[in-house]
Amino acid sequence: MTEEHRRKKTSSEMTRYAPTDLRRFCCTFIVIFLLLAGVTTLIVWLIYRPHRPHFTVVGAAVYDLNTTSPPVISTTMQFTVVTRNPNKRVSIYYDHLSAYVSYRNQQITPPAVLPPLFHERKTTVALSPIIGGAMVPVSLEVANGLVMDEAYGVVGLRLVLTGRLRWKAGAIRTGHYGVYVKCDMLVGLKKGFVGEVPLLGSPECSVDI
Template structure:
């Protein structure tokens, strides 16, 4: 799954992204390994694009999630939350802020053409997802 982009809509404030981890969760359980995003400075009105992948081979899920997962797999669609957690700093002129915690959540659907995936989700080398709604960002 590739991450799309982040936009800085401000024309006076730059953003330093530092120590950001991205991962996917299913019903609030992390189901991929966290991937560290590269440290990035995003200038005024800039758009930053990251090209990375999330991996979750053989990830067990909590037993209480099994009925919901089986139902989602049978329907051929899975709702995951793509999450980013880390730290950001702001730059205004020559002034730098202290660090702030950043939490981003992007609900996304993954559709499967093969509904007979069984107990595990077996997908090809890459899976595309469709965002359900805009991402929520908390700083």
């Protein structure tokens, strides 16, 4: 075998194996990078591990509740909701918050848009949204149920808050997560009464993220 033939053979082998080696190197690099990124994310999560915020209804007022024209209801209500951020290292941004009231799983107010909220670590914030003020179509069952509950003096309502939140830990901010807050309560309400109504208990809300 001549020197020139040997050189051509070596060059051919290098050309044949170089792309394979390059692909193997790229795959190895990507796997190592993903492993390091996963480990880093897990460590950050274990350190900061955000807990769900807590919501509690502490006050309610009814300024109007008109059920005289079924199947349409008009009502204006106000609720005082206390929300607590239990996290020591994580703050919360709330975006696109809205609230509405339902009765027997049927919405009886239009959604009320709430301003964005930044919730610092280990703090408590009170919200007092006024909800309603417009006619809402309902079923006859809902209209008749409200009339009967008002006559009895106890009405079961559900306050619902929906929106999106982000967690903030130091310079790290997460993407958006949907948040759904459901507050079931019993209020003492007689027909024709206007103003602050008693809450039968101080219901803590369920929070889904």
